[in-house]
Amino acid sequence: MKPKGKATSFDIAHFAGVSQSTVSRALRNSPLVNEETRRRVWEVAKQLNYKVDKNASNLRTQQSSTLALLLFEDPTGDESQINPFFLNMLGSITRACAKQGYDLLVSFQSSSQDWRADYEDSHRADGIILLGYGDYMDYQSRLQQLLAQDTKFVCWGATVDGREDLTVSCDNYGGGKLAAEHLLQQNRSQYVFIGDASDHSPEFFARFKGFRDTLTAQGHSLSERQIANAISTEESGYHATRSLLANNIQFDALFAASDLIAIGALKALKEAGKDVPGDVAVVGFDNIAAASFISPALTTVQQNTTLAGQMLVNNLLNLIKGEAVTDTLLPPKLIVRRSA
Template sequence: MKTKGKATSFDIAHFAGVSQSTVSRALRNSPLVNEETRRKVWEVAKKLNYKVDKNASNLRTQQSATLAILLFEDPTGDESQINPFFLNMLGSITRACAKEGYDLLVSFQSISQDWRAEYEDSHRADGIILLGYGDYMDYQERLQNLLAQDTKFVCWGAKVEGRQDLTVSCDNYGGGQLAAQHLIENGRKHCVFIGDASEHSPEFLTRFKGFQNTLEQHNIPLGERSIANAISTEDSGYHATRSLLANNVKFDALFAASDLIAIGAIKALKEAGLKIPEDVNVIGFDNIAAANYITPSLTTIQQNTTLAGQMLVSNLLSLIRGEQIVDTLLPPKLIVRQSTTK
């Protein structure tokens, strides 16, 4: 045996004086093996520092006790950093997987490359979690492909009408409502929205609709000029806000589709000499760490990433077990900070 590679179940069989079959059974604590034999086998296995070869095991059993996560590159093209919100999600999914006894295979996906279910198809994972904003490129088509292949997967993000995939997401509509209600309670009359209110960003769009509809119910319509386009970066939020100001749009409240956008907006507002929250109330979305550190600290709609990670994992596991599951909507929560109060 020596240092000649890793020990196999045959090595153990040899030393324990039993057959390889028995070793396999003993190590998996099958009730079919005699107590004394089991002890003996375990003892030898421990001595030889034996570990089951997962490749062989998975090959035979056709399952892997592994989940894969496909993390889509933000459309920003920014090489350096992953969006902090998704990084948090990655962290919580990692934890949730560990808790369930599953391993996690992480793949970072460039938009360009062909990601068609490499993992599940190649038997490396029992299911896939898709994580990424939006609906760019041939995302739709690709999802259809996964469905057609009966691949087990769940998506994070907004439910898109007509799509058959299972999703877990924050109640974005409700989050938009919360934001609107809070601003209304603060007596604000002229609101603006910053973010992408188009079907290219279903989540942002849903937040926007909840926001807009609630305002309208209180007779505070949101004019066309009160919507500025932005993707989820600080930079984009900054520039969008500047263009609003440059266009002389008057407002006393700003709802950003994400915290990063809000942070950029705050920077622009400050530069323009506007006081927050006195002149302008600002609300973000996500509750990333920075929201708490920025000055003024940012009122925001929290998405519970810990819970989200758990739900993604547990829903996917249910799906793999063949159980009937439905889309999950997580409750958003208003976190009030200085940007909307004194």
């Protein structure tokens, strides 16, 4: 018994001696079908290595059991360098999807070029997860459009006032606070921040604010000159730190908006002959794998990617089901290692 090509439910029906409707019901374990019939159908299906045609069933049921992940890359461009933090997120999102019986379509967006948010329109996915740093201002309008089209989606990152989208994010403000408190405990006196302290990167901005507010509450100020701009790459962190040094800014405590930035800073400090943590204490953010490899091992604020991935897919699924969902804030955690 071998039909040519892939077996269909009609083939199963034929060999099991029942109607095609019954095959469909049996395979979906409908309580309507007789136990014995069900067994026979499954038996035949297995022998023919039958699998339900997802295109047909999706078309019929008007849903896809698939989620799409749009990953925004840093605008750096280097093809093969993806921020390890997002790669981790990707791993946990995939797993969370699998656990819920959903498949995951993945797409990388190189900046604003090729906006691929039509997965839902074309019925390929029931909803979309947006992930990435990048300049929020840039794709703000795209989000508005998704909202207008009633596309189901959830964003990783910062909640932005006046935006109606659903977000899951780390408590970045609280994370900045954790970093400041740790540094304060060591009686450091001159602080610097490296990252983007503007609303182009709401996440970095929140980390900055938590850091600054905590410092000022303890009587430490943070002037313009003690803030160096950097995007989330090692290189950018390296250059920002060098310019701080070149400008003769004095500091014994450095908070980087991401681990990649911190790693670049470590390199610049080493080159300048500064001892870490002796001369300068350094704290990063993310807890990527490299943070524990580097020397000195990096003290950093960890984001729980496993939980983040789960919340992202669970919230999206609830949104799709029409249930009430609210923004989620995940607690950060300080990981103390050698650098501070």
